[in-house]
Amino acid sequence: MSKIKSGKHYPKDLIAQVINDYAGHVRPAKQLADYYGIPYNTVKYWIKKYNKNGMDALLKPRSGGKYITYDPSFKLRVTEYWLEHPEVSSSQISEMFHASRGAIRSWRKIYLEQGADALRKEMRGKSKNMKNGKRKIMAEQAEMSDSPQKRIETLEKQVRYLQMENDYLKKLNALVQEKEHSQKPKKQRL
Structure with a gap:
């Protein structure tokens, strides 16, 4: 299998294949990651989500294909919780607060680089970098x-x-x- 870049969205059929191989005891998680060229942490995340919520939760489209907008106070609360509890992983924070890992990581980065006020601002649309x-x-x-x-x-x-x-x-x-x-x-x- 060819190596797939980390940090990208994966096709639903690939996710389903990896989970089916795992559930059918074809290979352990580490070997699945190597075989499909997917980061091991991603495979572990899929397996954990599958075990907790089933295949439907893993493959369902996010909020009807639309992006979720979070309240700035929610972003701040989540970020401050994570900073107060550095031993908690982004996956655990994601499960606790029902927000995506990517969004949570992004909030943390903004908080650390620009401060709490940057999280309070509404930052929608194309980035003006x-x-x-x-x-x-x-x-x-x-x-x-x-x-x-x-x-x-x-x-x-x-x-x-x-x-x-x-x-x-x-x-x-x-x-x-x-x-x-x-x-x-x-x-x-x-």
Whole structure:
């Protein structure tokens, strides 16, 4: 079997085949993961979900194919619970709060990188990340006319964007260093 990338959605027929092989005692979970080229943790998650809720729960479409929107206070509660209980896995948190593992991991990352206020904000729609800004600048460069004034305006926009990106990266770097520094064990003097 060919290796399937982690973090992707898997076809329902593949999930069903893996579970049927497991339930029919064809192979143990670890060998199924190797055979189908699926991460072992994913296979374990499917098996656990199958054992708890059956095949229908494992294969049913998520909320009719629509995305679920969670209340910001719920996101904050889930994330803070997980941070207070680091020994609990994302799968366990997912089961406890009935939210997807991916969403919970995403909330935790946002909380750690941007703080609690970022979780309180409604963040729907297309992400306005820096990569999109870079593409826009490159498109403006390509469309730049021979007009010197237009060229100056475009270059000034690029400078402002790059300054904002630089400031963001500096702040992010400072937060990472601060976090690393706070996690280092302090030496005790005798």
